[in-house]
Amino acid sequence: MDKHAHLKKVIVDFKKLTPEVLKLTVERYPDGYGDSDVISFRNAKGERIEAVEVITEDTKYLVKISEKLEYTMGNYDAADYADFDDDDPTAVVDPTPEELANDEDEGD
Numbered sequence: 001m002d003k004h005a006h007l008k009k010v011i012v013d014f015k016k017l018t019p020e021v022l023k024l025t026v027e028r029y030p031d032g033y034g035d036s037d038v039i040s041f042r043n044a045k046g047e048r049i050e051a052v053e054v055i056t057e058d059t060k061y062l063v064k065i066s067e068k069l070e071y072t073m074g075n076y077d078a079a080d081y082a083d084f085d086d087d088d089p090t091a092v093v094d095p096t097p098e099e100l101a102n103d104e105d106e107g108d
Contacts, residue, residue, distance in 0.1 A: 004055060004060050007055065007058060007059055007060040008058060008059045008060070009059075009060050009062065010059055010060070010061050010062070011043070011049070011051065011061075011062045011064065012061050012062065012063045012064065013064050014064065014066050014068045014069055014072075014092075014094070015089070015094075016089045017063070017069070017072075017089065017092045018086060018087050018088060018089050018091065018092065019081035019084055019085075019086050019087075019088065019091045019092065020086035020087060021054065021061055021063060022072065022073070022076065022081075022092055023076075023078065023081075024054045024056065024061070025052065025054050025061075025063050025069075025073060026073050026076045028052070028053075028054050029052060029073070032070070032073065032074070033052045033065075037052050037053075038050050038051070038052060038065060039051050039052070039053055039062065041062075049062075049064060050064070050065045051063055051064050051065060052065060067100055068094055068095055068100070071095045071099060071100055071103050072092060072095060074103065075095075075103075
């Protein structure tokens, strides 16, 4: 039985990612996440979703995996979010296509 079954479950897409959930994700996966950390499931539309799990006292967040998430986690700096509320989904901005391309080039 899932010991976290009583928790509220929230699926978080990058566009709804808040500074708090980003911070928790970076803390949970400081070196990034691996294949064994990924949870796959189907949403209500039958689409396959891949996510990583972040748990707080009352909530289990399933943070959808994306190239944007990987980039943002790899370049996380808490100071970037100091002027925002922890639950402000506008604080975490999409990386530009150039940033994503440069990140891919550095990883080679």
